[in-house]
Amino acid sequence: MNKPPTPESEYLVGVASRVAAILTANPLARAAMVSGSAAEGRADRSSDVDLMVYYDALPEDDELVAARARLGGPPRRWSIDERPHGFVEAFLLDGIEVQIAHLTVDQWERDIDAVLGAKEVASPLQKAMSGTLIARPLYGEALVSEWKSRIANFPDGLARAMVRHYLRFFALWGVAEVVARRDAVVWRYEMCVEAAQNLLGVLAGLNRTYYTPFQFKRMHAMIDGLAFAPHDCAERIERLFDADPVKAALEMEELVREVVALVQQHMPEVDTSIAEQRLGWRHQPWAPAVGRC
Numbered sequence: 001m002n003k004p005p006t007p008e009s010e011y012l013v014g015v016a017s018r019v020a021a022i023l024t025a026n027p028l029a030r031a032a033m034v035s036g037s038a039a040e041g042r043a044d045r046s047s048d049v050d051l052m053v054y055y056d057a058l059p060e061d062d063e064l065v066a067a068r069a070r071l072g073g074p075p076r077r078w079s080i081d082e083r084p085h086g087f088v089e090a091f092l093l094d095g096i097e098v099q100i101a102h103l104t105v106d107q108w109e110r111d112i113d114a115v116l117g118a119k120e121v122a123s124p125l126q127k128a129m130s131g132t133l134i135a136r137p138l139y140g141e142a143l144v145s146e147w148k149s150r151i152a153n154f155p156d157g158l159a160r161a162m163v164r165h166y167l168r169f170f171a172l173w174g175v176a177e178v179v180a181r182r183d184a185v186v187w188r189y190e191m192c193v194e195a196a197q198n199l200l201g202v203l204a205g206l207n208r209t210y211y212t213p214f215q216f217k218r219m220h221a222m223i224d225g226l227a228f229a230p231h232d233c234a235e236r237i238e239r240l241f242d243a244d245p246v247k248a249a250l251e252m253e254e255l256v257r258e259v260v261a262l263v264q265q266h267m268p269e270v271d272t273s274i275a276e277q278r279l280g281w282r283h284q285p286w287a288p289a290v291g292r293c
Contacts, residue, residue: 005041012038012096013136016049019098020138022067028056030105031140035131042218048090048097050131054105054140058083064102105143112150115210118161122201122212130210154208162205163263163270166198169256171278176249178283192240195252199237202259203229206266228266230258253279 016034024032036050037043059067068074074091081087086103114120115129129151137144172179172191179188197213200222204211207226220234230236236255242248257279260272 003041006043008045008047009038009041009043012043012047012049015093015096015098016051017138019049019051019071019093019100020053022070023053023059023100024139026055026059026063028059029139030054030056031143032138033132033135033144034138035135039131039134039136048099049093050099050101051138052101052103052131052135054103054108054143056105058086058102058104064089108147112147116150116153116155116158118155118158121158121161121165124212124214126210126212127214133210151210154210159205159208160267160270162211163202163267166201166205167260167263167270167272167275168198169195169252169275169278171253171281173249173253174278174281175283176246179249180245188245189241192248192252195256196237196240199233199255199259202263203233206262228262230255230262 013034016038020032020034023029031054033039033052034050035052037047038049068076068091071093074093077090077092077097079087079089084104085107086101088099088101090097090099092098111120111125111128115123115125120126132144132147132151135144135148170191172188172195197216200216200219201211201213203209203223203226206228209222209226211222219237223229223234226233233255236251239251240248240255242251256275260275260279263270263272
């Protein structure tokens with residue numbers, strides 16, 4: 001049963017609507033939507049506003065200064081400028097960080113095409129796709145609805161490309177005891193993070209779910225929504241970071257084994273042979289050759 005949205009979520013949607021109303025007064029604005037935890041209904045008092053506004057042509061800086069003036073004149077806290085295609089800015093409004101992505105419709109539709117065409121298999125654009133699916137339109141609802149419909153139709157080619165991309169694992173289980181003696185805690189955790197991200201990537205592709213390791217959050221919620229996943233998958237991924245390196249590495253191996261089996265069952269056209277060969281492997285120490293120095 002879905003939980004009702006938190007009061008904080010509704011409050012943030014109201015803040016987003018207030019900002020969007022000013023920005024979409026621009027005659028070149030075509031659509032606006034709020035995403036993130038506010039749109040999902042999960043926001044709390046540490047959450048910010050994730051707002052996207054789409055234009056035929058991007059507004060100039062003086063227009064954005066004027067828009068902020070109508071909101072009380074908050075200065076920019078930071079920005080990422082990639083014009084002419086888009087830019088992101090953030091400012092504080094009543095103590096809430098408002099993050100706004102300003103994009104041209106043309107660029108956004110090219111981004112959608114790139115992801116659906118399996119040209120952006122692991123990029124943060126995947127996060128933008130999933131964000132659009134949960135977003136609440138604030139302006140240009142028909143256009144936002146069209147984007148949602150396109151993105152919801154997850155292509156088989158993208159699913160296969162994601163599984164192939166993420167189906168790669170360093171066999172930490174084969175050297176776990178050696179690594180434990182090597183004062184290599186940071187590197188071991190790096191391998192665990194990489195394995196966790198790749199496991200999630202394979203499962204996302206298998207289940208036709210958008211995913212990127214970039215700022216990945218809410219793992220339990222994602223896994224709960226998957227039709228195909230190992231049992232207790234989220235809890236077992238967390239156990240990869242167990243303080244006992246050998247125990248964690250064996251958990252990793254078993255998870256990889258089960259995920260490979262799911263790929264073989266539900267996407268048999270994908271070659272799993274390299275991942276399979278690494279399962280069961282154990283490093284063997286060398287011994288000096290007899291009679292040689």
